Amino acid sequence: MKLAFLGPHGTNSEEAALCMNRISKKDMELVACDTIYDAIRAVDEDDVDYCLVPVENSIEGSVRITLDTLAHDVDLQIEAELVWSVHNQLLVKDENVPIHTIISHAQPLAQCRQYLKTHYPQVKTEAVASTARAAEKVSRLGSGYAAIATKSAGDLYGLKLIDSDIQDREDNFTRFILLTKKEHGEKLAPPANMMLICQIDGRAGSLYELLGDFARRKVNMTRIESRPARTGLGEYIFFIEIDVDVKEDILQEALTAAAAKCFWLKNLGAFPVFRGSVN
Structure with missing residues (x-):
């Protein structure tokens, strides 16, 4: 199997990919890509089996190209997350x-x-x-x-x-996600989080109602972010992450209720979270 990452050799992404390779025990061949977009598309086009790409940094926030590509260009699932300690x-x-x-x-x-x-x-x-x-x-x-x-x-x-270690904060972490085609997915450990992408209408209270479906069932939302929907000025899609440590029937009930309030909802799956460092 092959695992794509943002190259060339010597990047933080390669070090994180080497760590994920050890965690997964898949002994994958690492493939360097010129851009994050290229790494994600390589999975979508079956050139590789997996890619590991950054999605968020604790200092600088979200990696927009990762979010936008997941929302608009591909249909992949998240198999795992790696919280990587970054040293500059x-x-x-x-x-x-x-x-x-x-x-x-x-x-x-x-x-x-x-x-x-x-x-x-x-x-x-x-x-x-x-x-x-x-x-x-x-x-x-x-x-x-x-x-x-x-x-x-x-x-x-x-x-x-x-x-060495010239980053402004000691706690400089980047979240990487391991992406694969749905038919390739395997769980490396019990899942902890789930990522959803959705678009809702722009009327007052619609986002409040969507989030209420999770709140009423005690499903903890760990992150929410909006990005342009590319359908018109002032129209947005939302990235929502939730804690899946609830009963399966309650989680499914919340997802069904939320989907009914959306123009569309994409579920990128539930996934485990690992931590790693080059040290």
Whole structure:
């Protein structure tokens, strides 16, 4: 089997994928993709069996391309979630030359915003497709450039570590989700959460009524977020996550009642939650 991730080699996504491979005990071949969208589409088009993609960071919030692709472009299920502890490192080719440009993915640049403001206030920043792309580019450009990336990317591209764990908060976590086709799904452990995507009408009280179907049955909602529905200005879809630690009949009753209030409702399935770190 094959597992796609956001490449190239040396990204946080690859480290998380290696961890998920160990958890799943599937011994999957890892396949690097250029973008998160490409990784998800690779599953949908049967080029790979699974993909592991980020969906939310504890500092910077949701990964919009993941949410939008799940809502509009594919019909996949979540087999598992991995809460990954993210560590950002500052890497250079030549540690004796002053830094004038720092390169990374947009998320790590944002996760290290205060650090950069304090230590490198005059330095330019540049966003690229992944942290490993940043390391590769710094290796190629040489002196004066730095990358925010993983230690493994630094080793891979011959860079020197000049500062470690530069993220603004110690509790910097990214939630990754393991996606697969519905017919491939297997449960790795008892499920803890469920993700739903739905669209409701825009009349006053409609969202309140939808959420009430869960509240009245004591089904705990752990997260809700809206995104544009792409059907018109001011029209939205909702991503809802719920705790499935309730009786099966009560959960199904809540889902049925909620679906009746929606134009459409997509259930991405119930899934277990694991934790991991490169350390």
